[in-house]
Amino acid sequence: MKRYEYDVLVIGAGPGGSMAARYAARHGLKVLLIEKRPEIGVPVRCAEGISRAWMDEVEIEAQEHWIDAYMDGAKIYSPDEKSVLTLSAEQAGNEVGFVLNREYFDKYLASLAVKEGAEIWLKSPAVQIIKEDGYVRGAIVRRFGEEVDVRAKIIIAADGFESQVARWAGMNTVVREKDIVTCIQYRMTNIDIDEKFTHFYIGSCAPGGYLWIFPKGEKEANVGIGVALNKIKEPGEVKKYLDKFIEEHPWLSKGGVIQIVTGAVSTCPVPKHLVSDGLMLVGDAARLIDPITGGGIANACRSGKYAGEVAAKCIDNPSKECLKEYEDMVHKKWDRKHLRNWYVKEKLAALDDETLNKLLDAIADVEMSDISVMAILEAVQKKYPELIEEFEDLL
């Protein structure tokens, strides 16, 4: 078996992997980035909506070729679709701003890694990790069909929702049934939508998740849905939910589907352990998904950067004690936010349509400039005091 040696092996060339490779290479390390697919960014497994606030931190400059549409804000619809909460981009939090073209975006990020000196192999899945004396020391990689032995001082697992590298290494990244959301999305064309807003539909149309419409340009949008796995009884049920919604809305059903995207996301709090001897987890593989929005691109990019930088510091001592600096950075950044959002998600998932209708009816009246948790709760209390009991724990 051919043998290769690197300082850092990054497994998975999504946003998290490319950023990890970029920052590790920038610090002078010899970096290999591997990807099992024949093309970076394909197939897309993403709704592509994102803000721009996080981009400075990871030194990404917006490029026209990977932005499909700019958004003015988000609209959230009650289950009866009688109430609409409109949020401007700043208020809507992390996940609006523009709608990406992931096929180009992911390739662009990979090119940033190459620019810093990282090497990339495509059609090269890691099929097993190499562990010695308790340390992860590399992986068996099937490169264009040939198994080769790749050794590295530090391995960065950026293998997405599958998160297999971590589990092969004995780390626990198993997600509970109620914290798994199964998703399907159609890219639809020739539909009639408000193209300046992302649209979110909640309630029984998407149990334990939501349905989204993210515009991709003129008369075109990603129309998708995520449903919590514990609400799914039959195989393929999530697709039935999406098809039903489209059928019930003539301004969608008049259009055609030009792409089908599928996937799953985790909606759990941040796991306690994100490093072991010789190994760091980033992005979806580290379960760094916002439990409410299901958004993960920004977190993947930021965690990738942190991991790449810590790799440079620990290259001569890749013990979990040294790599813990990365784990601490991640916990400091996301622990509180994701725990709170996970809790709100659990609460929201338990509300029936009638309650959600009342809730949206109450908060749709809140002045746009004044959207905060307290303002929302006060508005609800005025109109539907009994609803507040559901959220008392949050105060």
Place this chain on the structure above:
Amino acid sequence: MMRVDPAKCNYCGACVGSCPVNCMFLNETRVEIDEDKCIKCGFCIRVCPVGAIEADWWSK
């Protein structure tokens, strides 16, 4: 016996990441299942967005 219908499968990996015992693998072009490790929980069958996974032991 389990089977992934290649005519339905979209190679997204939803099943792989949901498997609590990590007995599935998405290789370059398809999903592999190590049935010796499988605990028949049915997560993969239900999480698959397009209903591509079948098993003779599966019942609602």
